[in-house]
Amino acid sequence: MTNDFLFQNLQEKAMTFEQVFDRIIRFMTLNRNGNYRLMIGTDSQVHERHTVFITGIVILNEGKGAWACIRKVTVPRRMDRIHERLSQETSLTEEVVSLFTEEKKNVMIDIVLPFIYKGATFTMEGHLDIGSGNRNKTKIFVEEMTARIESMGLEPKIKPNSFVASSYANRFTK
Template identity: 60%
Template sequence: MKPISFQNITYSQMNFEQVFSHITSFMKDDPLGNYKLMLGTDSQIHTDHTRFITGIVIHRVGKGAWACFHKEIIPRKMRVLHERISYETTLTEEVASLFTKDKMDQLIEIILPNIYQNASFTVEGHIDIGSGERNKTRAYVNEMVGRIESLGFEPKIKPHSITASGYANKYTK
């Protein structure tokens, strides 16, 4: 897999090791916190390409967050909804694969001494789809949720998929 570059409003070029360092620093600032590591992708069709944004958000519940994203451009309009939703999920899976067992263990080690003081750490995969009757993506919910579950992540769909439908969406425009 080729190296993936990330950015946010502070940093224009980060490799995954730098991203991971920011996440661990953020968590070490308050090892008593309740943390959610959330990954998700959204896309937007433009005139001659489709832009995909995959977000990584570490949320200290009630006390802020640190986030970054990876941008990928496909040089064509991806009009087939299933193809686009499936590719969004694939990009989320690719970023999730960077969080190896060793990396996850390092994050858990930060809060582990404090779990009896209610510190917590959960990992979520956010999918920009919904199950509502009027939602065109509802036909793909079971498939995409299954893919996220197979990673060991807790899947979240609209309206709870804020990393995909909120944070990543902001940068697809």
């Protein structure tokens, strides 16, 4: 498994996490009075001889735009068991979340803090590519995976509210 912490988006390739964090801070300082949601989620796709995992990081200023990037990890085998794949997706999300240390979280909070009384907000969410609907085969894993995300201090989101995993990251797994 390649575990390089390199990120990319349509504008930049091979960004380190420090560069990603710098881009997030730059984006947030453009409008300190924003409603920011830092969302992290992973999706996967099983291919013929390997499995691709894409972790997306999205900083969204509600109604005013977003900045995003991805991290790609390839496992050199088919991961056909759904629980194994969902667990790996959650682990990769947790791995990226762990890079946002308390110090880094405080830097982001300090950007909006002077503007809280004007309505500024900051939240962190963990997006899971699972759903609780009756016809969703991942519903039996919702409690387990959401508990893991909550234990990291994030608000867990599942389908249909987990668009970073189920839509953004999904695009890059093909």
